[in-house]
Amino acid sequence: MKQSELFSRTIKDAPKNEKSLNAQLLIRAGFIDKLSAGVYSFLPLGLKVLENIEKIISEEIEKIDGQKILMPGLVSKKNWEQTGRWKSFEELFKIKGSGGKEYALAPTHEEVVVPFVQKYIYSYKDLPCYVYQEQVKFRDEIRVKSGLMRTREFKMKDLYSFHISEDDLDKYYEKVKTAYFKIFERMGLKEKVYLTMASGGSFSDFSHEFQVSTSAGEDIIYVCENCKLAINKEIKQDYLKCSECGKEQFREEKAIEVGNIFKLGTKYTEPFNFEFVDKDSSKKLVTMGCYGVGHTRLMGTIVEIYNDKQGIIWPKEVAPFQVHLIALNSRDQAINNKIKKTAEKIYHDLRGRKKEVLYDDRVDKRPGEKFADADLIGIPLRVVISERTLEKDSVEIKERHKQEVRIVKIKDLRVLNNMLS
Amino acid sequence: MKQSELFSRTIKDAPKNEKSLNAQLLIRAGFIDKLSAGVYSFLPLGLKVLENIEKIISEEIEKIDGQKILMPGLVSKKNWEQTGRWKSFEELFKIKGSGGKEYALAPTHEEVVVPFVQKYIYSYKDLPCYVYQEQVKFRDEIRVKSGLMRTREFKMKDLYSFHISEDDLDKYYEKVKTAYFKIFERMGLKEKVYLTMASGGSFSDFSHEFQVSTSAGEDIIYVCENCKLAINKEIKQDYLKCSECGKEQFREEKAIEVGNIFKLGTKYTEPFNFEFVDKDSSKKLVTMGCYGVGHTRLMGTIVEIYNDKQGIIWPKEVAPFQVHLIALNSRDQAINNKIKKTAEKIYHDLRGRKKEVLYDDRVDKRPGEKFADADLIGIPLRVVISERTLEKDSVEIKERHKQEVRIVKIKDLRVLNNMLS
Numbered sequence: 001m002k003q004s005e006l007f008s009r010t011i012k013d014a015p016k017n018e019k020s021l022n023a024q025l026l027i028r029a030g031f032i033d034k035l036s037a038g039v040y041s042f043l044p045l046g047l048k049v050l051e052n053i054e055k056i057i058s059e060e061i062e063k064i065d066g067q068k069i070l071m072p073g074l075v076s077k078k079n080w081e082q083t084g085r086w087k088s089f090e091e092l093f094k095i096k097g098s099g100g101k102e103y104a105l106a107p108t109h110e111e112v113v114v115p116f117v118q119k120y121i122y123s124y125k126d127l128p129c130y131v132y133q134e135q136v137k138f139r140d141e142i143r144v145k146s147g148l149m150r151t152r153e154f155k156m157k158d159l160y161s162f163h164i165s166e167d168d169l170d171k172y173y174e175k176v177k178t179a180y181f182k183i184f185e186r187m188g189l190k191e192k193v194y195l196t197m198a199s200g201g202s203f204s205d206f207s208h209e210f211q212v213s214t215s216a217g218e219d220i221i222y223v224c225e226n227c228k229l230a231i232n233k234e235i236k237q238d239y240l241k242c243s244e245c246g247k248e249q250f251r252e253e254k255a256i257e258v259g260n261i262f263k264l265g266t267k268y269t270e271p272f273n274f275e276f277v278d279k280d281s282s283k284k285l286v287t288m289g290c291y292g293v294g295h296t297r298l299m300g301t302i303v304e305i306y307n308d309k310q311g312i313i314w315p316k317e318v319a320p321f322q323v324h325l326i327a328l329n330s331r332d333q334a335i336n337n338k339i340k341k342t343a344e345k346i347y348h349d350l351r352g353r354k355k356e357v358l359y360d361d362r363v364d365k366r367p368g369e370k371f372a373d374a375d376l377i378g379i380p381l382r383v384v385i386s387e388r389t390l391e392k393d394s395v396e397i398k399e400r401h402k403q404e405v406r407i408v409k410i411k412d413l414r415v416l417n418n419m420l421s
Numbered sequence: 422m423k424q425s426e427l428f429s430r431t432i433k434d435a436p437k438n439e440k441s442l443n444a445q446l447l448i449r450a451g452f453i454d455k456l457s458a459g460v461y462s463f464l465p466l467g468l469k470v471l472e473n474i475e476k477i478i479s480e481e482i483e484k485i486d487g488q489k490i491l492m493p494g495l496v497s498k499k500n501w502e503q504t505g506r507w508k509s510f511e512e513l514f515k516i517k518g519s520g521g522k523e524y525a526l527a528p529t530h531e532e533v534v535v536p537f538v539q540k541y542i543y544s545y546k547d548l549p550c551y552v553y554q555e556q557v558k559f560r561d562e563i564r565v566k567s568g569l570m571r572t573r574e575f576k577m578k579d580l581y582s583f584h585i586s587e588d589d590l591d592k593y594y595e596k597v598k599t600a601y602f603k604i605f606e607r608m609g610l611k612e613k614v615y616l617t618m619a620s621g622g623s624f625s626d627f628s629h630e631f632q633v634s635t636s637a638g639e640d641i642i643y644v645c646e647n648c649k650l651a652i653n654k655e656i657k658q659d660y661l662k663c664s665e666c667g668k669e670q671f672r673e674e675k676a677i678e679v680g681n682i683f684k685l686g687t688k689y690t691e692p693f694n695f696e697f698v699d700k701d702s703s704k705k706l707v708t709m710g711c712y713g714v715g716h717t718r719l720m721g722t723i724v725e726i727y728n729d730k731q732g733i734i735w736p737k738e739v740a741p742f743q744v745h746l747i748a749l750n751s752r753d754q755a756i757n758n759k760i761k762k763t764a765e766k767i768y769h770d771l772r773g774r775k776k777e778v779l780y781d782d783r784v785d786k787r788p789g790e791k792f793a794d795a796d797l798i799g800i801p802l803r804v805v806i807s808e809r810t811l812e813k814d815s816v817e818i819k820e821r822h823k824q825e826v827r828i829v830k831i832k833d834l835r836v837l838n839n840m841l842s
Binding site: 008036041043067073075093097120 | 426427428429430451454456457460461462463464465467468471486488489490491492493494495496497500514515516518519520522526533537538540541550552557559561562563573574
């Protein structure tokens with residue numbers, strides 16, 4: 001994409017009504033725009049990041065046999081009444097439509113997925129069943145804050161699993177745990193994410209959250225110094241020792257919950273009387289698990305962790321582009337033409353090799369502005385071509401997260417392949 | 422995908438509460454499920470079709486320089502008040518959230534996109550600007566009917582263009598027209614879609630709709646027998662002659678509107694005072710166009726057109742899979758094993774060649790059931806392997822829209838490539 005054509009613009013000063021670092025950086029760099037408190041639009045750069053996050057999640061969930069479906073946001077009151085959540089779920093946005101028909105905008109889909117899947121499952125032979133969606137959700141948050149980390153409209157992946165027994169659920173639950181670690185690893189969060197014990201509700205003793213350690217987090221977790229298992233503050237009093245290794249040394253950290261996994265048992269299958277016929281012909285309630293990851297929240301979390309004074313530093317797999325190719329303008333028109341010609345050749349070359357490239361071809365920007373924009377936007381690899389580099393038939397290469405600048409001959413540009421893989 | 426694992430199930434009888442053919446077939450074939458009137462969930466098969474439609478649209482819109490963005494569904498009352506549509510747009514779903522904050526669920530995004538794009542456009546140099554999204558919309562339809570063709574929640578592509586002048590808008594409008602024809606052609610609707618003159622509102626004399634001729638349509642159009650331009654019933658009285666060729670022969674047809682394009686002029690830029698600085702330093706209002714295509718409606722329309730008594734007949738580019746590979750079970754276990762082994766080899770082979778294959782590996786279904794399911798689901802190419810075909814080292818190939826069955830040697834299976842391209 002040529003930057004001169006990109007629908008975007010960097011903003012020098014942080015917007016005054018945004019206190020969180022992630023929203024400040026994402027707005028300044030031209031990734032998102034605030035429509036109202038807790039409600040954001042995504043510019044092309046922002047949507048690319050969101051789609052990369054979505055792709056990583058889909059790939060890992062499909063590896064554990066999740067099948068993608070799409071359920072509606074508009075969910076009839078009667079579905080919510082069946083589980084009692086029409087009254088008990090405080091953050092439900094409620095709507096009265098024409099003819100008095102009432103709906104809630106779904107913040108989660110147990111009330112939809114259970115009667116939906118129920119129509120297709122009769123016997124033990126139809127189980128297990130794993131379905132997920134990547135969808136926009138709504139929550140009537142009384143107070144929004146923290147930019148993308150707590151919003152009224154957000155994108156998330158929600159996976160639901162259905163089983164013949166608790167044993168079978170337990171096995172799949174462990175698979176999801178592994179898949180989640182892989183998801184967060186691919187997003188550059190491996191060192192920062194902690195499997196965290198949290199309250200479990202009525203069915204199981206506890207659920208698990210995936211908490212990313214950041215000072216911008218709203219939660220407090222206690223990380224076992226020995227085995228890295230963490231415990232959420234809510235239930236810390238019940239677990240004086242680490243349930244994994246038995247040690248008692250914990251480190252208190254602020255963190256943000258980016259995912260959670262939950263053994264629901266029959267909590268939602270019972271209200272809908274979702275039964276299956278077992279091998280012995282008896283009818284039994286289906287056992288269920290649910291597993292969530294927030295795309296938009298992850299995007300905010302990644303920015304909170306990966307930044308410096310100059311801007312965002314995107315991890316490779318989520319970056320909107322892999323390469324930021326920058327042509328610096330010269331005052332000499334003949335040299336300018338040569339710079340442009342060489343830059344365009346490299347641009348087409350890289351794209352031919354399936355690299356995603358943002359090409360800063362803007363003619364009215366000084367080098368300082370171009371470098372500042374590139375640092376703010378945060379693409380992993382910067383390739384600069386200028387009068388000075390052209391004299392040596394070279395380009396200047398810099399990785400966003402390093403200080404080091406390298407001069408590479410244009411004919412040796414294949415070196416980029418290694419840096420990008 | 423192995424059919425034994427697919428989250429889906431065909432249903433013999435049409436659901437009683439669905440009168441429209443598209444919903445009946447899509448529910449029976451396991452593509453969609455009805456949650457409430459005008460609100461549907463998509464099973465994996467249905468979501469694949471929706472994603473294929475989305476991909477075609479994205480590709481064609483990006484060819485005319487549209488840049489993908491994502492705007493929220495939850496839009497503050499004040500945006501709608503600015504244009505007067507809080508009161509005048511009858512089908513707005515309205516929500517009152519905590520703290521009394523009011524929103525509408527967006528059925529269209531002029532009220533969002535104008536103040537959004539406005540933040541990034543200052544001068545004539547920043548124009549034109551083309552942004553689009555593929556997003557879920559909401560409409561509080563008083564009466565829903567026609568299955569996927571008129572729903573309360575639906576997916577659509579909405580493109581918005583911003584220009585320095587009417588001339589520039591006119592040029593882009595023609596480009597969009599061409600792109601739309603290409604989109605509908607790729608979906609197999611080339612012979613069925615008519616560019617149709619419709620009322621234009623305040624700015625231009627008329628807008629254009631893309632109407633697909635089908636007896637299930639809700640609109641009446643008059644198609645010029647000579648040049649294929651059509652006129653919507655609403656404005657027919659004003660156009661006794663075809664504006665294209667001057668002829669007066671029209672054929673009345675029922676049709677469904679699958680897209681519309683609209684020269685908005687300054688209708689929405691004026692309420693937001695969206696101006697740009699022109700070359701002569703004067704400030705002028707930005708001129709705007711908007712262009713919509715409905716994904717879910719297209720899915721319903723395609724089913725209305727492409728079906729027979731046995732089920733759906735998907736056009737190639739929108740089909741959920743390209744090949745339906747069916748292994749017929751034999752009573753002889755040794756032969757069964759050989760069938761299975763051969764089928765799996767073909768399955769892996771086709772997937773290795775990047776073909777999307779649904780492999781009917783179900784062991785508890787009789788041949789008749791498998792054929793009936795395949796016809797109902799409607800994948801373009803059926804490849805059958807059975808005891809009988811194995812005797813000749815062959816498979817049986819049938820295109821869904823043809824009667825002819827061909828016997829092809831397994832070693833010659835590359836013939837499939839031609840049939841699939």
